[in-house]
Amino acid sequence: MERGERPVELLPQELRVLVAVAAAGGFSAAAETLGLTQSAVSHSVRGSEAKLGVVLFERGRTGARATPAGERAAAHARRILRLYEVMGAEARGAGQRTGAGGVARDTVAGPLRVTAFRSAALHLLPPALERLTALHPGIRPEVRVVRELGAGSAGEVAAGRADLGIATLGGPGEVPAGLPGLLTGLLVEEAYSLVHPAGHPSPRELPLLDWDENCGSCTRDWWRAQDWIPGPTVRAEDDAMVLTMVGRGLGMAILPDLSLREATEAVEITGLGPRGPVRRVGYVTTPESAATLAVRALIRELRAEKA
Numbered sequence: 528m529e530r531g532e533r534p535v536e537l538l539p540q541e542l543r544v545l546v547a548v549a550a551a552g553g554f555s556a557a558a559e560t561l562g563l564t565q566s567a568v569s570h571s572v573r574g575s576e577a578k579l580g581v582v583l584f585e586r587g588r589t590g591a592r593a594t595p596a597g598e599r600a601a602a603h604a605r606r607i608l609r610l611y612e613v614m615g616a617e618a619r620g621a622g623q624r625t626g627a628g629g630v631a632r633d634t635v636a637g638p639l640r641v642t643a644f645r646s647a648a649l650h651l652l653p654p655a656l657e658r659l660t661a662l663h664p665g666i667r668p669e670v671r672v673v674r675e676l677g678a679g680s681a682g683e684v685a686a687g688r689a690d691l692g693i694a695t696l697g698g699p700g701e702v703p704a705g706l707p708g709l710l711t712g713l714l715v716e717e718a719y720s721l722v723h724p725a726g727h728p729s730p731r732e733l734p735l736l737d738w739d740e741n742c743g744s745c746t747r748d749w750w751r752a753q754d755w756i757p758g759p760t761v762r763a764e765d766d767a768m769v770l771t772m773v774g775r776g777l778g779m780a781i782l783p784d785l786s787l788r789e790a791t792e793a794v795e796i797t798g799l800g801p802r803g804p805v806r807r808v809g810y811v812t813t814p815e816s817a818a819t820l821a822v823r824a825l826i827r828e829l830r831a832e833k834a
Contacts, residue, residue, distance in 0.1 A: 535578050539611060542604035544571040545583065549601035553590030575600075598686075605687025606813060612637065613819050620665070620820075635820045636665025642683045643693035644675040644740065645765055646785035647808060651693055651714065655828035666821055674765075675740040681706050681811040690816045691825060696807040710817050713809040714829055717784035719746065721797040724776040730797070734760035734778040736769045746804035756781070770794065 537545075547557035548568065558568045572591075576583050583597035593601060620634030643652055648670060656668050671689070673680050680692030685706045696711055723730030737759035750756050761778060763769045766786040773780050774793030783806045787796055810829055816822045 537575055537578060537604070539608065541571050541575050542608055544568055545575060545597075545601050545604045546608065548572060548584060548591055549593045549597060551590075552592065556590070602686045606815065609640075609687060609690070610815055613821075617820055634665060635663040635824055636667075637821065638667045638669050639821045639825060640669045640671075640688070640690045641692070641825070642671045642673045642680045642689040644680060644695070645672050645767070646783075646788075647693040648672045650785050650788050651808070651829065651832065655825065655832050658831070659825055659828045663821075663824060666824075678706060679740075681709060684811050684813060684816075685709060690812065690819070690822050692811045693808065694811045696809045696811075706811075708814070709811050710814055711809050711811050712826065712830070713807060714832075715785075715808050717806050717808060719781050719783050719799055719804045719806065720787060721779060721799060722770065722773050722782050722787065722790070722794050723779040723797070724773060725793055725795045727776075727795075730779045730795075731755050736761050736763060736772050736778040736780040738763045738765055738769055740765075746806065749804040750781070 543561065544557065544563075547560050548554060551557040551560060554568045554572070555565045558565045561568065572584060579596075579600065581596040581600075582594055583600055584591040584593055616637035617635075620636055641652065641656075652670060656670075660666055660668065671683070673683055673692075675695055678685070680689070680694040683689040684692045685708075693714070694711075696713065721730065723733060727733065735757050739762065761772065763772060766782060767789060769780045769782065770786065770789060772778065774791055781799075781804075785808070790796060810826060812822055812826075817826075
């Protein structure tokens with residue numbers, strides 16, 4: 528901020544309107560969601576645009592589409608509104624529970640929004656959430672499965688729609704591309720393996736089964752360097768479908784360890800050696816969410832699962 532420039536101050540209701548319009552794609556639909564008139568929503572958006580000095584939505588006959596500035600403003604608005612919710616919950620829970628020796632401890636309660644890709648939601652989250660809710664019965668986990676395409680789980684966190692995500696990480700200390708400002712922590716490094724129908728004499732000669740969110744660029748680079756791996760013949764919806772199709776003898780696949788926890792006796796798993804590809808899976812959160820009691824508690828349990 529330049530010297531003498533006043534900080535932008537949008538009221539909570541203005542933030543709620545921005546979020547509603549961005550989600551609904553129109554002023555009328557947002558007004559219905561908020562229980563306001565369309566003119567009140569339109570007036571609020573114009574006021575926010577005047578305060579910020581940018582156009583937040585492109586108006587048209589089909590509705591209102593967020594501009595890049597509007598998308599960013601809506602993401603910040605969701606994150607700010609979430610902090611209002613957390614502030615109230617943590618203030619009410621401060622020193623409410625008495626622990627061992629009569630020491631007052633903070634009660635951790637309220638919704639905890641988590642997003643993850645399918646295999647992580649199935650195998651990494653449940654044990655951690657089980658321990659978390661046993662320690663803090665007031666926490667209400669809300670888990671959404673997001674396909675790990677484009678921004679994926681990390682994008683949901685950056686957009687303010689989740690407090691913590693389980694995502695595929697880049698290199699050490701790297702957040703997913705295009706999403707600066709997020710905090711990450713490694714949870715597991717899972718190796719990829721060749722999966723093929725049990726008892727098949729020449730599994731490398733089978734067609735390759737694949738799915739779009741299979742792996743990141745590092746793994747794809749490894750694939751391209753292997754002359755025995757053909758281009759994908761069949762693309763499936765997700766890793767579970769790929770595994771089922773392999774078990775039916777329809778081809779071979781290269782899958783990470785989390786996906787292989789659902790393998791049956793119909794398939795065989797062959798390691799790809801010490802130089803085979805590895806997927807780095809970790810948690811992603813924002814700096815402000817990382818300071819909240821519920822997210823800190825979940826990260827502890829996820830790390831305990833890793834140990």
